[in-house]
Amino acid sequence: MSTQPDLLYSEEEEALRAAVRDLLTDHCDPAGVIARTESDTPHDSEAWKALADGMGLAGLLVPEAKGGQGATHREAAVVLEELGRAVAPVPYLTSAVVATEALLACEGVDDLLADLASGRRIGALAVALNVAPGGAYKVVRHENGALHGELTAIADATAADVLLVPADDGGLYAVDAGAATVTPQVSLDLTRPVATVTFDGAAGRLLGDAEPAVRRALRAGAGLLASEQLGLADWALTDTVRYLKDRKQFNRPVGGFQALKHRLAQLWLEVVNLRAAARNAVDALANGESGEEGAVAVAVAQAYAASVAVHAAEEALQLHAGIGMTWEHPIHLYLKRAKADAIAYGTAGAHRAALAELVDLQAP
Template sequence: MEGPPQVTTHPAPRPDATDANLLYSDIEEELRTQVRALLADRCPPQHLLARVETDQVHDPKLWHALAKELGVTALSVPEELGGAGATWRETALVLEELGRAAAPVPYLGSSVLATAALLAAQDTELLPAIASGERTATLAVPFSTWPQAAYPGTVHITRDGLLNGTVTSVADALSADTLLVPATGPDGPALHAVDLTAAGDTVTRRAVVSLDLTRPLADLDLRSAPGTVLATGEDAERVLRQALTAGAALLASEQLGVAEWCLATTTAYVKDRHQFGRPVGSFQAVKHRLADMWIAVTQARAMARNAVAALADASPQQALETALAQAYASETVVMVAEAALQLHGGIGFTWEHPVHLYLKRAKSTSIALGTADRHRAALARLADLPSTQ
């Protein structure tokens, strides 16, 4: 739909802006139905609550089902490399559903961050195994790293090409068998692939206490760890930046899924919960809170879809659209989750109800891959807005 004619009082549209249809296609809706059905069967709330009390939070059986039964780990990988040849839009839709279920699987680390890095590096060795689900990988950077951050310097490359250093708070590292490690050495930055099944005791993973019980973090110690070079110099910086941009863009879709669950579950609860002989949802104050939640979720959906459309189309504006989506979604998902917990009343504050898991997922993602403030600062720079300082 074309907008009104431009006049001198209106700014010109951004050059090369993505003009994409943000609605869900029939194929995407069919994919949603399949993923949601699988998660309802394999990852119901009572199973999730029980799993976070164990030492193995990641669910290998669910991961196997996602990879082998549905093939969603192959969506963004080209067909010639054993993938489905789909786009990031389909991957984002899977993340929405995984967010709705707070599913304890390494999809963001392996099928988004690692896959995006390997695609940018034009890898042909690891991608087929990751697409099939035979291997899982993750990007060995702190989970808080934002796309515009400086290249990490905590891991160093020796003259012999071995890796030494530490990386803290890495998401999905405990279940990974391959690490993509940014490192620096005498010849500058380089991105290495470290096979953990062959690294022996040269790589140590230590679980750390994290707020999100459904997504464990780990600290990594590398001591003369062998690695395979994927990219060097400016290419390594470009690959890392592209992977983090893809991760941040698609994280908005996961945050959207978390917020959608909070809204839907809260709406159903206040319809059934009665006080003073009336459903709680009939009170005006509750209606207003639900309306605010609905508006926020609707706006977050538009921004998340726009960001992933820019990524899928390789738009020159993908970094800007990603910053815009994260600047909004990171705060919105926390607001909606907090409202959900409050509107659930006393039951919402108990360990037996899963709403606390969604609040913790919301809060942890609000600082993952860059806080809203960092993305707003990046947005101002990318949009060439004047500085207030």
């Protein structure tokens, strides 16, 4: 029996937002993020340590009895909204959400859950970033107790300490990242790099059945990705409004021109609608609606989120005019993140197709 969705933020969630935003203001300033993307270490280990160790946010989805905070997807979504606003180069979605959810579907993995919850180790599910919940994914070969094969487009694999790897025997294995060869791939999103992971006789610890663990992990990833996209779109809108209020032409603020007002009003409506869809998805996940209702909420959010985030970033780029085209301004990071997120955990088209099947509304 489903409950009435609660789309509003609680006082605790708003307090969490303020704390995370303050932390990211100190650790993920735009100039610093841009400089990091130009280096060989795009991940910000200091910001991750502050989030995971200092604030305990890596363990939000892990029960207290297993070493976590015992919170819900609602709190994790607030964190991801703020990470999206800052395009923070930290593996929160991939480790604290996706890898953690995969482990929560397994038994006897409390030690790994505690490690990920504390931030002592970073986890990555070795499934390509573009795979949608319920979609087909590539597996490696399990032979004589060792893993062999190559997997591509694994998000944040370069930062991971432990890889959760599906194999052809149906099992999900934990592999120490040092036992695999991780080769960075060219990534559009400079703040969430992907890599090719190669296993050549790597030893793995059997965690459980891969299929239910991967399905659960990808559904949570897709649902909470909408919150990241919301944060990104909200930043793009807010910063563009601020800029157009300050920028003057013909001795009046550019934002006062009617044509630009209409564009901003349309974007505001899209962001508001995305907030409702994203909040509905995380509320369904938080209430444990893992069946059809939860799947519908996630599919609706992801069917809508990509176009709004990309549109918001494109409008920000255009309306910032010349300065928006420079490398020094962070808008290009937001546009690249929005474009990469548009295919992460399934495209909008894939989610619309899944939604049509869920509600029995087939195309003619």
